[in-house]
Amino acid sequence: EAGVAQSPRYKIIEKRQSVAFWCNPISGHATLYWYQQILGQGPKLLIQFQNNGVVDDSQLPKDRFSAERLKGVDSTLKIQPAKLEDSAVYLCASSGTFYNEQFFGPGTRLTVL
Amino acid sequence: RKEVEQDPGPFNVPEGATVAFNCTYSNSASQSFFWYRQDCRKEPKLLMSVYSSGNEDGRFTAQLNRASQYISLLIRDSKLSDSATYLCVVRGGATNKLIFGTGTLLAVQP
Numbered sequence: 001e002a003g004v005a006q007s008p009r010y011k012i013i014e015k016r017q018s019v020a021f022w023c024n025p026i027s028g029h030a031t032l033y034w035y036q037q038i039l040g041q042g043p044k045l046l047i048q049f050q051n052n053g054v055v056d057d058s059q060l061p062k063d064r065f066s067a068e069r070l071k072g073v074d075s076t077l078k079i080q081p082a083k084l085e086d087s088a089v090y091l092c093a094s095s096g097t098f099y100n101e102q103f104f105g106p107g108t109r110l111t112v113l
Numbered sequence: 114r115k116e117v118e119q120d121p122g123p124f125n126v127p128e129g130a131t132v133a134f135n136c137t138y139s140n141s142a143s144q145s146f147f148w149y150r151q152d153c154r155k156e157p158k159l160l161m162s163v164y165s166s167g168n169e170d171g172r173f174t175a176q177l178n179r180a181s182q183y184i185s186l187l188i189r190d191s192k193l194s195d196s197a198t199y200l201c202v203v204r205g206g207a208t209n210k211l212i213f214g215t216g217t218l219l220a221v222q223p
Contacts, residue, residue, distance in 0.1 A: 040121070042200050042213030043157065056208040091156060098209040099145075104156035 002026065004105030006092050012111045018080040021108045025073070025094030031055075033102060034067055034077050035091040043091055049075065050098075082112045114139055119201050119214035127222050130191045134217045136184040136201030143205035146177055148186050151198045151216065160186075160199070191221045 005024040013019050025032050030051050035043035046065065048056040051072035060067070064083070069075040079086055089109050093102040119136045126132050138146075146163035161168065163175040163184055174187040184201055201214040 040215065042117075042202075042215050043211075044213070045210050048208060048210060056210055101159050102211065104158070106156055 004092055004094055004103055006090075006105040006108055008108055009106065010109050010111075012113065013082055014113050015084055016081040018078065019082055019110065020076050020078045021090050021092075021110075023075045023077070023092030023105060025075070025092070026103055029094035029096055029103075030072070031095045031098060031100075031102075032069055032075050033093040033095075034075070035093065035104075037089045037091055037107070039088070046077070055098075079110075082110075084112050086110060087112045115214075116140060116212045117201055117203050117214035119217050121215055121217060123218040123220050125220045125222060126191055128191060128193060130221075131187065131189050132191055132219060133188075134186045134199055134201070134219075136186075136214055138182050138184070138201075138203045138212075140203070140205050141179075141182060143182075143203045144209070145204040146184050147202040147204070147211075148173075148175055148184075149200040149202055149213070151200055153197075157200055157213075188219075191219075193221050193223060195219060196221045 007022050032049045034046045037043040046060045047067045049069040052069045067077045089107040091107045092105045095102045117138050148160040149157040150160045151157040163177045167176045172189045176185045198216040198218050200216045203212045
């Protein structure tokens, strides 16, 4: 079974630039998550989708971050404009439902200079 | 106070040693508990769920103490391949989101 796919794997940008990340969840998984993992910390949930609806975006910095999951499958996470403190690994995960095990993608490592 | 607290380590142990990690959580209404493993520059993967009665999976034993809001992971007969960061994870809240600790780094030495 194919896992969660993410692209790009690495991205280097300068502050104030924009960047977008893409995630393709495991086929049939209704719930999709975006996490931010800063070096030395555990992943922090940014946003959770159930199909194409947002369930929890309480920790998403909405002044600069946005995410969508059109058609309830793929998702994109955008940062505009980026700040130095956005340097992190952005992990996408999916699960069958809220209670099922979450499977993580390989992540996108973002460096903001 | 952090919602999930762990000793970041590192724990440097020889092969064959027994090592224990501890974790505390602040929300008494938390519903489910897990240990995830994260290898260097890789994604987290579920190691095991943690139940009040305690559970074992081979060399790994997890325990939960709800009264003390405390979770533990015991690794017996450590292998070089056990070297990784072990993340304590708690599920709770209205949206059942996972809350991760900062992780404990384990380095098993030959």
